[in-house]
Amino acid sequence: MERDQIKSALINCATTHSISLSELASEAGIAPATLTGFVNDSKSGNRDRHTLSMTTIGKLTKRWPDLADHLKIANPISSVRQVPYIGMVDRLNGH
Numbered sequence: 001m002e003r004d005q006i007k008s009a010l011i012n013c014a015t016t017h018s019i020s021l022s023e024l025a026s027e028a029g030i031a032p033a034t035l036t037g038f039v040n041d042s043k044s045g046n047r048d049r050h051t052l053s054m055t056t057i058g059k060l061t062k063r064w065p066d067l068a069d070h071l072k073i074a075n076p077i078s079s080v081r082q083v084p085y086i087g088m089v090d091r092l093n094g095h
Contacts, residue, residue: 003051007039009070016066028063030056 014024021039022032036042038052061068 003038006052006057006071009067010035010039010060012070013064013067017064024060024064028059030059 010021010024014021017024019027021035025032025035034052034056038050057071057073061071061073
């Protein structure tokens with residue numbers, strides 16, 4: 001996903017619910033600075049060069065299912081879990 005697509009979706013979702021980006025983040029269990037820094041291209045911590053993690057997007061779409069529509073992604077079925085992977089991955093063959 002492109003940064004501008006994510007930014008636009010976050011702003012549209014917050015506008016739809018008549019809340020700020022900080023409130024959108026807080027209610028999803030995310031630090032408000034994560035979203036405001038991302039949307040405002042904060043130079044602090046190089047946020048202007050990074051995108052949001054899938055974990056963060058997962059938390060947001062779980063709390064705000066319509067955000068998935070704004071992002072044009074599938075609605076989450078269940079909560080996002082991190083699974084440790086031990087071993088090697090062959091990225092060329094998908095194994």
